[in-house]
Amino acid sequence: MSTAEADDAGAPPAGRGAETVDSYGAAAVDSVAGGGPATTVADLGEEALLAAFTPLLPQAARVLVPSGDDSAVVAAPDGRYCVSTDVLVQGEHFRTDWSTARDVGARAAAQNLADIAAMGARPTALVVSLVLPRTTSVAWVQDLARGFADACAGTDAGVVGGDLSVGDRVVIAVTVHGDLDGRRPVRRSGARPGDIVVHCGTLGRSAAGLALLQAGLDGRSDGWDDAVAGAHAGARGDAGGDGVTINNDGAAAAAQCLRIYRAPEPPLAAGPALADAGATAMMDVSDGLLRDADRIARASGVVVEIADPDGDPEAGLTHDLAALAPVAGLLRPDAVAARDLARAWVLTGGEDHGLLATLPPSAVERLPEGSRVIGAVRARRVGEPAAVLIGGRVPERLGWDHFHA
Amino acid sequence: MSTAEADDAGAPPAGRGAETVDSYGAAAVDSVAGGGPATTVADLGEEALLAAFTPLLPQAARVLVPSGDDSAVVAAPDGRYCVSTDVLVQGEHFRTDWSTARDVGARAAAQNLADIAAMGARPTALVVSLVLPRTTSVAWVQDLARGFADACAGTDAGVVGGDLSVGDRVVIAVTVHGDLDGRRPVRRSGARPGDIVVHCGTLGRSAAGLALLQAGLDGRSDGWDDAVAGAHAGARGDAGGDGVTINNDGAAAAAQCLRIYRAPEPPLAAGPALADAGATAMMDVSDGLLRDADRIARASGVVVEIADPDGDPEAGLTHDLAALAPVAGLLRPDAVAARDLARAWVLTGGEDHGLLATLPPSAVERLPEGSRVIGAVRARRVGEPAAVLIGGRVPERLGWDHFHA
Known part of the structure; x- marks a missing residue:
């Protein structure tokens, strides 16, 4: 200085x-x-x-x-x-x-x-x-x-x-x-066939918050802060600004996205808890779920299968997709386009810094709060590369390199 | 990236x-x-x-x-x-x-x-x-x-x-x-009355190197590199450029100053060695000898007396002063002014990152190579602040805040 x-x-x-x-x-x-x-x-x-x-x-x-x-x-x-x-x-x-x-x-x-x-x-x-x-x-x-x-x-x-x-x-x-308090460090390279894939924390919110800000929607001038406050108090009603109409659920979700873009809320205590539950591989999702899952897959020499939330209502990511759909609706009036955008945020949006881990199936009983099973690890087939798959397919894009809201 | x-x-x-x-x-x-x-x-x-x-x-x-x-x-x-x-x-x-x-x-x-x-x-x-x-x-x-x-x-x-x-x-x-390999960390606050004050490593070279560069003397265009090479080979002669004449000793000293300004050479192994020799306080000199010695004095509640190299031919800093005098002569034709500049470099020049330590007098037998005794620690007298003194006097300036080559 x-x-x-x-x-x-x-x-x-x-x-x-x-x-x-x-x-x-x-x-x-x-x-x-x-x-x-x-x-x-x-x-x-x-x-x-x-x-x-x-x-x-x-x-x-x-x-x-x-x-x-x-x-x-x-x-x-x-x-x-x-x-x-x-x-x-x-x-x-x-x-x-x-x-x-x-x-x-x-x-x-x-x-x-x-x-x-x-x-x-x-x-x-x-x-x-x-x-x-x-x-x-x-x-x-x-x-x-x-x-x-x-x-x-x-x-x-x-x-x-x-x-x-x-x-x-x-x-x-x-x-x-x-x-480490005596724990074995959980690296990216330990995922084993048969493991479940777990995510703990938020996904896609930071990317959605950034997209809102890039579109000029900062939550403050649009009155969402008030809407969120109203929602917290149990009130009902609409709040809007600059031609954007948003219901309270959407306002709360949008406000969460802005908040997490500005200051992510990683589930810090879940790291040691997942390790104690037997995590075989782990990383925080900084560059997008698919990109980071791909890193674990390649480091471990396995295939990481993420269940597609569009195809499977029981998939662990379905709730994330549902939560972000109304936020995407603020930027894409067309419902299909909004769904695609929300999907991109969930699968490829980075910087929420949630935890992505693989664990033996028996660990499902010991997962920390905020965890959901989002996929499974399997061995590579003959000639198949170590990689991430979504709904059984190679993703069109992995993460931020090609992601544009 | x-x-x-x-x-x-x-x-x-x-x-x-x-x-x-x-x-x-x-x-x-x-x-x-x-x-x-x-x-x-x-x-x-x-x-x-x-x-x-x-x-x-x-x-x-x-x-x-x-x-x-x-x-x-x-x-x-x-x-x-x-x-x-x-x-x-x-x-x-x-x-x-x-x-x-x-x-x-x-x-x-x-x-x-x-x-x-x-x-x-x-x-x-x-x-x-x-x-x-x-x-x-x-x-x-x-x-x-x-x-x-x-x-x-x-x-x-x-x-x-x-x-x-x-x-x-x-x-x-x-x-x-x-x-620390089991050692007690050596802090700034442990200097005790009766300790000797030791410096290990170079002093003032970085400040001198910076002053040379600020004066447009980079050693390369002035041919010092050749002069230094010649000096290393045992040759005698003068090398000069841009109206600057410098003998081989001066050239070698100037080249050393430029080298240390660009990349200091702290005596890393001397840190543990001084600790093992019983160092009671230590820091690296990053902001000038007097300023950093003053920090040790204040943290320890003592007076740190540095022997004045101008008044005492046996003072530990006399050699530093003599080494830098010909470098200062490149910037100050007047011999008294050059001596003052060299003195300022030694006492207040930072960023050589040598080690300044206080130790019990008995440690003088166990000092690592490159160390010299430059002063002593004494208790404060009644009403006297904890501070550094040079030649028994309060320094006019401590370091970089007021130092201008």
Whole structure:
């Protein structure tokens, strides 16, 4: 973070133009953060900025040496730790006009935490590198920290260190850690013929939320927030805006999609629970159900059969399809086209970060809440590639590479 | 990394505009990377790019589950791990016309590895998030990976995961981990009256190198490379350019400064060695000797006295000052001004990432190579603040905030 001094003095362009700290708490903080809502990070300077937002970050339960030294020290009682990293770039992964800072912080944390859950581990500690434009408001950074706290609520995980720099666009690089508590890590390569395929968490909501925003439907100007509030209170009626009419079920579903696009809600506790139930392979669905199921199939050398929700009313995805159909109806007046769009969201939409797992059939009695059986694993036939099938067929498209709402 | 498909199809601006992978090896790589030296990352696409540079990354000795799953799993035999993160932003921390990609990779890794050494730990694993402009050449990314390998050479550390995205400027966010091997972590707060103050590694070279580059002296156009080669061969003579005359000693010193600015060479093995020698406090010098010594003083509640190299020919910093004087002479014809500049580099120049430690006096027999005693710790007198002193006096300036070459 460039301080006011550095700016005033014409800091060198590539030397210490951006002052950094080893960890969020590395600099001694003597001054109290202040300033009004329009105060920028450049106004405040590094030390006061740190004082303004680090108290809002979630605390880690298992940190032995907290932020303030060159490294944090975190307990790894298992004798191993899981580690994963994800970076979010303004304009690429989020837009500040579509998502609040709190949404962005929650999303950055949640998609990282999901990578830990997907190994069957329990998240413990995050470190966060932030690149911020000098004009970023301090309030935005504070809300970002609150979003991290939102996503870590109910877990032992917290932010144990970080780094700050300036740049043209916001970049949020998160590294997350987890403890396996003695469990075998659940990899992508362990799916076995005969296993059931389970998904836990939401599917397709993030893609639907993005499609709504791209169509200019943000839920706020359209009055859905009110509609949802009304629905929650048990009221009945229609709410609409900009020519869009939506009933309360559709409003609630659309509002959920926007919420999950802005800040996904991965079922973190289900990761260890699925591992304990005997999961043979697992990953979080970040690039679409079919694409990620295909990755498990290829890593495991098996065929992963997903039951087609269009052909089988008992298929595990039928409810997802039904829930998204009214949302798709907002964008496609034709019922068949809407159904196709909802199907695409469910099968190929990414970034809900639910958990996709394979387990022995006997595990069906021990599945965590929110799980549904969506298919089965079988051996490859002679000459057949390891791949995902939907309704017994090779999918026309797997995921985001070719997905356009 | 946005694939060619995403570009062709007009990817949404803030949804999946940038495709990412959970880890460098997450995507199955079926194609072999190709293309000429001008091939860009957008030309190649994500999977081929991964295939082109991940084999060049350093491998970690203690990884249990490598890149390719949602998380890597790393051994933590100590039952704890150290973790730290540092981010580098193009134009803020490096310039591609001043540093090669290999320099930048080595620097990104080295400054992170130093944070582990400074705790008395041994580096084990790194994860790297890369934000790359679409126009970045594949060769540049390959050289970046080679730089990581350079910095990790001689250690057990390697890159166990990462993430890719696109953006306007290169951003390199590194998270580093280390194992304490049963040692007590050496914090900043443990310095005790009576301790000696030791520095191990180079000081002021990075600041001097930056100052040379800012003055347009890059060592290449000035023929220092030849001069250094000549000096190494035992030849005598002068080499100069752009009106700068420099003897071989000066040329060698200037070349060293440029090299260390571009890719610092922290004494990684000295971290555990200093811890084993009884270090009571330690940190790596990233923001200048006096500023970082002041942090130890304040965290420990003591006074850290650094012996003034100008007043005491036996002071530990005298050699540093003598080595940098001819380099400063390139920028300040006046001998007194040159001496002042060299002094500023030694006392307040950051980013060499040497190790600053306090130890009991008896440890002087067990110091690792490259260490020199540069001062002593004493108790505060009545009313005296915990702070650093140089030659018994409060320093005029501590470090980079007010340092301008």
